[in-house]
Amino acid sequence: MFLSKKALGLEICRNGLRMAVLEGKRDETPRLCAAGIDSFDAEALRFSQREPNVLNAASFVAKVKETHLKLLTRVHRVSVSLPDSVGRVMLLDLETRFRNRDEGADIIRWKLKKSFPVDINDIHLDYQVLRRRETGETVVLVALIAKDVIQQYEELLQEAGLEPARIGFSSFCLYRLFARRLELAENALFLSYFGRTVGILALREGILDFCRSKEIRSTTFDPERVFREITGSLLAYRERNPVHAAFEVFCAATGSSAREFRDLVAEATGSEPKVLRPADSIASREDIVCDSALIDLLSASAGAAMGDL
Numbered sequence: 001m002f003l004s005k006k007a008l009g010l011e012i013c014r015n016g017l018r019m020a021v022l023e024g025k026r027d028e029t030p031r032l033c034a035a036g037i038d039s040f041d042a043e044a045l046r047f048s049q050r051e052p053n054v055l056n057a058a059s060f061v062a063k064v065k066e067t068h069l070k071l072l073t074r075v076h077r078v079s080v081s082l083p084d085s086v087g088r089v090m091l092l093d094l095e096t097r098f099r100n101r102d103e104g105a106d107i108i109r110w111k112l113k114k115s116f117p118v119d120i121n122d123i124h125l126d127y128q129v130l131r132r133r134e135t136g137e138t139v140v141l142v143a144l145i146a147k148d149v150i151q152q153y154e155e156l157l158q159e160a161g162l163e164p165a166r167i168g169f170s171s172f173c174l175y176r177l178f179a180r181r182l183e184l185a186e187n188a189l190f191l192s193y194f195g196r197t198v199g200i201l202a203l204r205e206g207i208l209d210f211c212r213s214k215e216i217r218s219t220t221f222d223p224e225r226v227f228r229e230i231t232g233s234l235l236a237y238r239e240r241n242p243v244h245a246a247f248e249v250f251c252a253a254t255g256s257s258a259r260e261f262r263d264l265v266a267e268a269t270g271s272e273p274k275v276l277r278p279a280d281s282i283a284s285r286e287d288i289v290c291d292s293a294l295i296d297l298l299s300a301s302a303g304a305a306m307g308d309l
Helices: 057-070 101-112 147-159 170-182 223-240 255-269 292-297 299-306
Strands: 005-013 016-024 031-038 077-082 088-094 123-132 138-146 163-169 187-194 197-204 207-215 248-253
Touching: 005 170, 005 299, 016 057, 016 299, 031 057, 031 292, 057 147, 077 147, 077 170, 077 299, 088 101, 088 207, 101 123, 101 138, 123 147, 123 207, 138 147, 138 163, 147 163, 163 170, 170 187, 170 197, 170 248, 170 299, 187 255, 197 223, 207 223, 223 255, 248 255, 292 299
Parallel strands: 005 077, 077 163, 187 248
Antiparallel strands: 005 016, 016 031, 088 138, 123 138, 187 197, 197 207
């Protein structure tokens, strides 16, 4: 029997910070216990892959601390969602077998050394083995972020009184939010539009087979650019996997762009997508006043928290 526990998730994004405290058991729909949303001061953050993102450390720490205090929670361990644009995620085929995790990391660094624009030793690397092919290759999911970037976030969150447990990218936090539904499909294609970022994940036999995210640098929803990104990503996937099974198509987006995004997904895939809504993945506690608009804003922070339940 799994006991109910609480988990804290934090999203740091262009609009500010969003915190969600969830409560639940592993096999139950989590419940929202508390939420906090705030914005950073102008010029406090500049998202970058190479340089520390926080320009005003004192302001950043004060906002995080203040928002967390308003939650009235004893949970200090936090899982964090950062924009996909501050790092890189990729799938790699490794021909060389490795005996342990450290050896696998060394092989990945060697493979990426010539193609990466900065010194690979300055990059924090994490990876997960996805599958081993019959031909002998090992397929791994690799996440990369500059050490200076992640260390700054860790140090400032600790200064704010929090204990960063894991730091991930928003696309995968969103996947975790909907994972229970997506895992029911043998082969799933999941397309999302959150925070001006188009995300595409393909799962074959329940295992990640393709991932790509692209930030659309436009202040409003740009259907032409979003459609181009979807079709371009699908073309890249088909080139990587010329023989693939039929997919059950899912999509998720929030706000006024949700319906138009669904229509673009339908046109690009030739399939009627199943619409996933954050409010269907999270319940709210009886004493919490919450609507679907608030749940939409908390999507990535709630997805981050779900990884700690």
